[in-house]
Amino acid sequence: MAAETLSHSSLSSIGVAYRSDAHAACVSNAYKLLKNRFNDILRKYDSLEKSQKLLQRRTDQASRDNRRLRRELNRQQNDYKLLVKDIASISAEKSQLYSQIEEEKFQKQLGDVSLQQCLDEIGERQQEIKEERSKRQLNDLMVNRNRDKIEEQKL
Secondary structure (H helix, E strand, C coil): CHHHHHHHHHHHHHHHHHHHHHHHHHHHHHHHHHHHHHHHHHHHHHHHHHHHHHHHHHHHHHHHHHHHHHHHHHHHHHHHHHHHHHHHHHHHHHHHHHHHHHHHHHHHHHHHHHHHHHHHHHHHHHHHHHHHHHHHHHHHHHHHHHHHHHHHHHC
């Protein structure tokens, strides 16, 4: 029995040693797996943190660009409003000038018509004066002739 006990006890200690080695190997393996998993998680966390920082920088840059574009848009809208006002003012001034030019053209044409009418009347009056002169001259000639005849008859 002692031999059996020895063998059983040595088997038991071998089993314990084997179990202990297996357990240690298992724990060691689990530790390595957990350590690898933890390192993977840390790498992913670092990668995500870097990605988040990069995205935050991009977001910040996009926000700055957006604010700059909004300022530029506001400036252009204000410039556009000023241009529209200037165009309206210029258009009104242009209309006023065209109206004034048309009025001046009308006045000139009216003046030309009046001038032509006056020139026609002057021409007619000059013709009448010529005719009256001719009649007077003819009358004077007739009077002189008749005088001469009367004087000849008296003599």
